[in-house]
Amino acid sequence: MSFVLNDEEQMLRDSARSFLSETAPVTAFRKLRDDNNPDGFSRDLWSSMAEMGWTGILVEEGHGGVELGVFAAGLLLQEMGRTLTPSPFLSTAVLAATALRVAGSDAQKAKWLPKIVSGGTVIGFAVDERARHNPEHINTTAKKQGNGLVLNGTKRFVANGAAADAVIVVARNEDGAPCLVLVDCNQKGVTRKARRTVDSHLPADFTFEDVALDGDALLDGAEDTEGALKHILDVGRACVAAESLGVAEQAFDVTIDYIKNREQFGVPIASFQGLQHRAAHLLSEIEMARSIVMKALRTLDETPSQAPIWAAAAKAKATAVSRLATSEGIQMFGGVGMTDEYDIGLYYKRAQAAGEFLGDDAWGAGQVAKLSGY
Amino acid sequence: MSFVLNDEEQMLRDSARSFLSETAPVTAFRKLRDDNNPDGFSRDLWSSMAEMGWTGILVEEGHGGVELGVFAAGLLLQEMGRTLTPSPFLSTAVLAATALRVAGSDAQKAKWLPKIVSGGTVIGFAVDERARHNPEHINTTAKKQGNGLVLNGTKRFVANGAAADAVIVVARNEDGAPCLVLVDCNQKGVTRKARRTVDSHLPADFTFEDVALDGDALLDGAEDTEGALKHILDVGRACVAAESLGVAEQAFDVTIDYIKNREQFGVPIASFQGLQHRAAHLLSEIEMARSIVMKALRTLDETPSQAPIWAAAAKAKATAVSRLATSEGIQMFGGVGMTDEYDIGLYYKRAQAAGEFLGDDAWGAGQVAKLSGY
Amino acid sequence: MSLETFRKETRDWLEANCPPGMRVPAKGEADICWGGRNWTFASDDQRIWLERMAERGWTVPTWPKEYGGGGLSKEEAFVLKEEMKAMKARSPLDSFGIWMLGPALLKYGSEEQKREHLPKIARGEIRWCQGYSEPGAGSDLASLRTKGVLDGDEYVINGQKVWTSYADKSDWIFALVRTEADAPKHLGISFILIDMETPGVSTKPIKLISGKSPFCETFFDDARAPVSNVVGKPGQGWDIAKYLLSHERAGIVSDAVSGGLNPVGAAHLAGEVDENGQIADPILRGDVARLTIDALAFESTLRRVKDEADKGEGVGAKASILKYVGTELNKRRHELNMSALGSDGLLWEGEKEEDGEAARSWLRSRANSIEGGTSEIQLNIVAKRVLELPGS
Amino acid sequence: MSLETFRKETRDWLEANCPPGMRVPAKGEADICWGGRNWTFASDDQRIWLERMAERGWTVPTWPKEYGGGGLSKEEAFVLKEEMKAMKARSPLDSFGIWMLGPALLKYGSEEQKREHLPKIARGEIRWCQGYSEPGAGSDLASLRTKGVLDGDEYVINGQKVWTSYADKSDWIFALVRTEADAPKHLGISFILIDMETPGVSTKPIKLISGKSPFCETFFDDARAPVSNVVGKPGQGWDIAKYLLSHERAGIVSDAVSGGLNPVGAAHLAGEVDENGQIADPILRGDVARLTIDALAFESTLRRVKDEADKGEGVGAKASILKYVGTELNKRRHELNMSALGSDGLLWEGEKEEDGEAARSWLRSRANSIEGGTSEIQLNIVAKRVLELPGS
Numbered sequence A, B: 001m002s003f004v005l006n007d008e009e010q011m012l013r014d015s016a017r018s019f020l021s022e023t024a025p026v027t028a029f030r031k032l033r034d035d036n037n038p039d040g041f042s043r044d045l046w047s048s049m050a051e052m053g054w055t056g057i058l059v060e061e062g063h064g065g066v067e068l069g070v071f072a073a074g075l076l077l078q079e080m081g082r083t084l085t086p087s088p089f090l091s092t093a094v095l096a097a098t099a100l101r102v103a104g105s106d107a108q109k110a111k112w113l114p115k116i117v118s119g120g121t122v123i124g125f126a127v128d129e130r131a132r133h134n135p136e137h138i139n140t141t142a143k144k145q146g147n148g149l150v151l152n153g154t155k156r157f158v159a160n161g162a163a164a165d166a167v168i169v170v171a172r173n174e175d176g177a178p179c180l181v182l183v184d185c186n187q188k189g190v191t192r193k194a195r196r197t198v199d200s201h202l203p204a205d206f207t208f209e210d211v212a213l214d215g216d217a218l219l220d221g222a223e224d225t226e227g228a229l230k231h232i233l234d235v236g237r238a239c240v241a242a243e244s245l246g247v248a249e250q251a252f253d254v255t256i257d258y259i260k261n262r263e264q265f266g267v268p269i270a271s272f273q274g275l276q277h278r279a280a281h282l283l284s285e286i287e288m289a290r291s292i293v294m295k296a297l298r299t300l301d302e303t304p305s306q307a308p309i310w311a312a313a314a315k316a317k318a319t320a321v322s323r324l325a326t327s328e329g330i331q332m333f334g335g336v337g338m339t340d341e342y343d344i345g346l347y348y349k350r351a352q353a354a355g356e357f358l359g360d361d362a363w364g365a366g367q368v369a370k371l372s373g374y
Numbered sequence C, D: 001m002s003l004e005t006f007r008k009e010t011r012d013w014l015e016a017n018c019p020p021g022m023r024v025p026a027k028g029e030a031d032i033c034w035g036g037r038n039w040t041f042a043s044d045d046q047r048i049w050l051e052r053m054a055e056r057g058w059t060v061p062t063w064p065k066e067y068g069g070g071g072l073s074k075e076e077a078f079v080l081k082e083e084m085k086a087m088k089a090r091s092p093l094d095s096f097g098i099w100m101l102g103p104a105l106l107k108y109g110s111e112e113q114k115r116e117h118l119p120k121i122a123r124g125e126i127r128w129c130q131g132y133s134e135p136g137a138g139s140d141l142a143s144l145r146t147k148g149v150l151d152g153d154e155y156v157i158n159g160q161k162v163w164t165s166y167a168d169k170s171d172w173i174f175a176l177v178r179t180e181a182d183a184p185k186h187l188g189i190s191f192i193l194i195d196m197e198t199p200g201v202s203t204k205p206i207k208l209i210s211g212k213s214p215f216c217e218t219f220f221d222d223a224r225a226p227v228s229n230v231v232g233k234p235g236q237g238w239d240i241a242k243y244l245l246s247h248e249r250a251g252i253v254s255d256a257v258s259g260g261l262n263p264v265g266a267a268h269l270a271g272e273v274d275e276n277g278q279i280a281d282p283i284l285r286g287d288v289a290r291l292t293i294d295a296l297a298f299e300s301t302l303r304r305v306k307d308e309a310d311k312g313e314g315v316g317a318k319a320s321i322l323k324y325v326g327t328e329l330n331k332r333r334h335e336l337n338m339s340a341l342g343s344d345g346l347l348w349e350g351e352k353e354e355d356g357e358a359a360r361s362w363l364r365s366r367a368n369s370i371e372g373g374t375s376e377i378q379l380n381i382v383a384k385r386v387l388e389l390p391g392s
Helices: A007-023 A026-034 A043-051 A070-083 A089-103 A106-118 A225-261 A273-302 A304-338 A344-356 A361-371 B007-023 B026-034 B043-051 B070-083 B089-103 B106-118 B225-261 B273-302 B304-338 B344-356 B361-371 C003-017 C044-056 C074-086 C096-108 C111-122 C237-257 C263-269 C282-310 C318-341 C357-369 C375-386 D003-017 D044-056 D074-086 D096-108 D111-122 D237-257 D263-269 D282-310 D318-346 D357-369 D375-386
Strands: A123-126 A141-145 A148-158 A166-172 A178-184 A190-194 A204-213 B123-126 B141-145 B148-158 B166-172 B178-184 B190-194 B204-213 C128-131 C147-151 C154-165 C172-178 C189-195 C201-205 C215-226 C347-349 D128-131 D147-151 D154-162 D172-178 D189-195 D201-205 D216-226 D347-349
Touching: A007 A043, A007 A070, A026 A344, A070 A089, A070 A225, A070 A273, A089 A106, A089 A123, A089 A166, A089 A225, A123 A148, A141 A166, A148 A166, A148 A178, A166 A204, A178 A204, A178 A225, A225 A273, A225 A304, A225 A344, A273 A304, A273 B273, A273 C375, A273 D282, A273 D318, A273 D375, A304 A344, A304 A361, A304 C318, A304 C357, A304 D282, A344 C318, A344 C357, A361 C282, A361 D282, B007 B043, B007 B070, B026 B344, B070 B089, B070 B225, B070 B273, B089 B106, B089 B123, B089 B166, B089 B225, B123 B148, B141 B166, B148 B166, B148 B178, B148 D318, B166 B204, B178 B204, B178 B225, B225 B273, B225 B304, B225 B344, B273 B304, B273 C282, B273 C318, B273 C375, B273 D375, B304 B344, B304 B361, B304 C282, B304 D318, B304 D357, B344 D318, B344 D357, B361 C282, B361 D282, C003 C074, C096 C111, C096 C128, C096 C172, C096 C237, C128 C154, C128 C215, C147 C172, C154 C172, C154 C189, C172 C237, C189 C215, C189 C237, C263 C282, C263 C318, C282 C318, C282 D282, C318 C357, C318 C375, C347 C357, D003 D044, D003 D074, D096 D111, D096 D128, D096 D172, D096 D237, D128 D216, D147 D172, D154 D172, D154 D189, D172 D237, D189 D216, D189 D237, D263 D282, D263 D318, D282 D318, D318 D347, D318 D357, D318 D375, D347 D357
Parallel strands: A123 A166, B123 B166, C128 C172, D128 D172
Antiparallel strands: A141 A148, A148 A204, A166 A178, A190 A204, B141 B148, B148 B204, B166 B178, B190 B204, C147 C154, C154 C215, C172 C189, C201 C215, D147 D154, D154 D216, D172 D189, D201 D216
């Protein structure tokens, strides 16, 4: 396992960085927000991501993807974190694609993966039913009915839910075992309510009321669906941790830049040792987060059986560090950091939202203790 | 409830401070340690404490005491924390005296309290059976046998155990309810093993093997022995919290003094803002600890029914702050702080030991959550 | 009158006079009564409550009666507060006039200024805002550049202020103005009262990360104020400002610990408790418990400092400790609120008015450690003035 | 030879040659083999193991063969380490000669010095200590006052060193000596090798709070060392010292994370776990979990820095980040060990040799953030050299 980027990865990151800073800088995000964009992201950008092959980053070549792996997906999300770029990448190209890859039948893969790769669909991944992430609290049911299924339950704050064409729903079957069901959002019995969040994303709450589904709605390609679900969630965690890392890095960079130039009492405030020590501590924390996020991503690619503890730990660390970096950022900016005009507050908001997604630092710590056997 | 000292309290504290700094400064503690004193404290000092009335601080006048209350006891312990003075004050004059006061019969009070007041006895209070404090883990039994009792079990790290003439043992009776039993250490079936601890105190482990006791060994003066036990422990917690506070205060004072005088790179190290901010933070923390310790002590005197959460919170806060103040102290002293020659390390050790006694910060936090109903 | 008699009479009066609508806690900023020329009462109850309290001088209980106050002793004022709290009575009037300008005028103002301005503050007729900070000054408050040039018996004022809270809704502003250009930085500043209807005074809200705009920029463009509106002596502005800032700090601290959502309530709201009411996530529960301990310690400290002040020990630089600890604590509380609320906390807008309130309060709390002197400034003050550490 | 072949051969050789007594983890400092003129082996196994490993040069696997090393590549050395770890083989030899002096001699030493000293270090024949710090210098290392005055082809050395680890058990010392009195502070210092049997060299242990005395004071009283014992050029000592300190930092860091008690083990030892092996105190469990996360992050960072170094990216000032994070982490680990152990952790002396070991290690860990450059110095380095923040 290597902790350095190979040439291909280096290229991917460089091209992502230059693409995003040109096409989707923070000003673009502000415009989406101020225009009350009903999707919460740019459809054009999503098409561009497809053109560049990003949508197929976890899809095998046979279905049109480039299959670069979870580490590569994380690199992209890290860059998106830096520019606060909203898109269905995480929900559709990471979570839904992984779900289809590890739990879909051949027919389901053939039907859905090319759509994901083409950028022609947005698919949400619906797991949580309560306010805090907890994949064990699943009350949604998908029970057999004739040749098909009937789905009942509610899901909350499904990422990209407002714009989703379909959602993959985590439910329990008639035996109480977890199962994954792919549901068209226009299906009868599906209602959704878009929720505008603090980071100006647009997830949605979903209610499923006696939704009648064909049998092929059930993702039944995995031998062990429960294990597959855990893997999907770990991939999601490591990838959103990478986004949080990007948020932390950029927030830190702009903060350092600010304190070097901001003068008070006749000197740059960066010359005060009080701030210097905190900045050095922050950099140390970011370095730690960077390493463990890389470790989690690589482990998912190379030795996925060992990934659970790394994914949980990376998620917890990236959550904590991104919140620290952004809140320290506001403090070091001072009054202007509180204004909407400066970007640092936007980073703070995204750090909070990304942090709660698929488990925050407290959740991650509990998971690490459990997985470590204490 | 007043957060300021009245004249009497002010006088008590001033006289304690001058007495201890003359009679029992840190050098006296070092001498006890280096001499391997078999008691772990000075018998002469204990007599002086009796002469000054300290031993009777929680004992009613009818039994020879001065009954100044828990707040006053805390003031004395705070001063003893400052000078690292070891003595049986906490175990005998606070815990045992309180136990007799709230759970003893008139006859038991009449027999034992004057002995405590005279300084003529050292009584330990034995509650814990496991490594970490937990008053719910009591397996020691005191069962009826004829007109008497038979005691079986083990107790660990009983404070002042090495020098104790007797111990008050927390046990369970034949119904499994908590009870308090006063046992002479020379009784047949009692074995003790002195343990020298990191802070150079001398607690002892006790084993009780079919110890046959008279019926009057049972402290049966309380209507609600379980409630009485909780009160005794809360008094102990608030008082040891006061000692920890004294440890923190003195450690802080010597550290500030040191950094003001220590020069590096041609200036006093106290002029570095990195240290200044940490010192200011430390002072803030000490002020918080001081307030909550005062609150807990006063509440035990004035509205004891409300005391449990304050005792637990004060114990937790004083534990955390005394450890922080002493560890920051070592760091600010630098290399010499690691040497036995300087006192700061002794304060660090006592902060650890006092912190574990009757529940550390983690224990206190759990208790606060429980008592707050979450 | 003994304190107990006072307590009884107060309780009876409050019972008889506090309208029912004022006996439920304020839900949000919308329920606060700020007063002022253009104030629209949220309800009749709000109006009646203000009128009745103002008549007794109990909007400003400790101010002298001749200036519209209640003339109560500290002890009596505390009893009043306790009794109001016991019946959940709302504050009849909140204002920067009460918290900040009033104390400054009582200490530094001329008799004429006191008689002119204090009663109007007490009755909620005039709403005040403060004009201290300037763009780019930040913690270096004394580096201000707004200039006042004497022209006859008037100052002609030019410059810009920032962080003028509610300036767009205020009637008058108390501002720091550099009136003596050649004096050293901390001298040469005057504390001037300016009617915001004066020609040349304009104001513009600042949008904050919390979405709200309580703060404004305020511009002075050849605005004129009579010399008689200078509080204290010309050039004494810095002293008055420092005195006033300590009152502001106390205000921020009391905000920091007063009411609002706490993480236990948040966990209940979000359904994140188990059947025994225990916070479901054990790690989060531990974080909340440590917050509770610190909140209890802080609450005790506020009481202690008050008791010490009553005994005549000055608060002095210890106010900086309170400001530092209280605001950092409040930020932690809001962070834990957000963790306890999970995705519920992320809601920004919804159909209900209170939707997004948790997130807005959380974001608002970030300013606590910046406004009224940053945490860094407080730590500097503690290091220098309490601990007397040498300068670097 | 391919790496896989090397791995196989290494495993076979270790299997055949590592004595059984060397395949159980060292219990404490007593089990470490330090070597030196007066070394007494703790067991035959310890002696045999050192001899066999030294013969292959595997006490210093990456040093060139001509100086007693194994001549292995970094990759091979890593494989050797992994295979030793897999069979729990102990380190055959630990010494400041290996960790510190060796790398400095390899970089700065003359051919003659290398041939003279390196093989003796590799075989554990000579034990070295370092003489850097002086009383009162602390973090201001360059302010040293030990003087060397040239007298013919010898320096006559006078002064005092402190924190000379194990000086009382060492054969030689490498010391920083001010040889050019008039040069600026950081120049004029030379790095000199001194035999401790030289007349005028004496040493005295320092008693520490942990009760142990690995450190000494060392005195030079007209002690003489030949000019040929200067490493590099006279006056180049400060550069060599800095180079060496970065190796010391790496050593401290690897100590910080390697082995020893952790809080989960401590909780088990103390019986403070429930029937499922879960740490009984839920709040403590949370603290431990957060430590685990940080330990995993730190472990990953060590790997990353190594990979980056292998790719040619210099570690440079990042070593300061490792030193800072690693030592602070280790202190936290020991604090949590003590909490998990409760009263058991307080034991200072008992009948068993390991009694008190937990407390001693805990106290010892406090020095981690002082020795080899304090945490404050590391943060300064990061601020100045990595972040390029302006000086104050």
